[in-house]
Amino acid sequence: MQDQKLLEPIITVASVALRLLMALMVAAFILSTVHGWGSGSVCTTDWTSNSSYAARDFVPEPGARVGSVPRYCAESATTAQNILANLGPLASLALSVGGLFLLNLLLRGASRDGVHTLQTATRLRLLGWWLLAGSVAAATVAAVSRTALLASLARGVDLTAVSWFQAWNAPYLAIFTGLGLLTFARITRAGSRMREDLEGLV
Incomplete structure (x- = not known):
């Protein structure tokens, strides 16, 4: 009971946030099913362009210059282009929902089994790996799909390792948070073993 009090209010917040995200996912799935994936317009910018084009409708201050980046849009996007755009x-949503689910599992398990236990250390380690590997995977999926979408809309742009690496944004915060959780999992595991040894001596 004492551990449960220590873990509030994060247990309640994580539980409510998980339910809200699940409801939003269900609503988004229903809307996408009703409206279909093969209609509408999708757009993307060409970040691979080496030089920006001068924007003639804007007048910069002396000593400043203005440029524009090409933006490609499909007026009637195909199903494949809609999938790539989404x-x-x-x-990112799957990473957030999975992280909240594991966080909720961790907190409820810790309130039930205790904070300084091997079960809590295992769940903490699982959450750390989810954030570390999942954030990198989500960023890679976003970069590859964005590059593939641009390649389907712009001539002269191909889906290559160089082009998708240019679109890849490293999730530094999630990576360092995952590494921190893995470290705390090791500390918790070591502490739980020391606790078990002390209880065995008593």
Whole structure:
């Protein structure tokens, strides 16, 4: 009971956030099913362009210059283009929902079994690996899908390792948070073993 009090209010917040995200995912799935994936317009910018084009409708201050980046849009996007446009946000949403689920599992298990236990250390380690590997995977999926979408809309742009690496944004915060959780999992595991040894001596 004492451990449960220590873990509030994060247990309640994680539980409510998980339920809200699940409801949003169900609503988004229903809307996408009703409206279909093969219609509408999708757009993307060409970040691979080496030089920006001058924007004639804007007048900069002396000593400043203005440029524009090409933006490609499909007036009637195909199903494949709609999927590519939504893969990045879906991967990010899946990472968030999975992280909240594991966080909720960790907190409820810790309140039930205790904070300084091997079970809590295992769940903490699982959450750390989810954030570390999942964030890198989600960023990679977003970069590849964004590059593939641009390649389907712009001539002269191909889906290559160089082009998708240019679109890849490293999730530094999630990576360092995952590494921190893995470290705390090792500390918790060591502490739980010391506790078990002390209880065995008593």
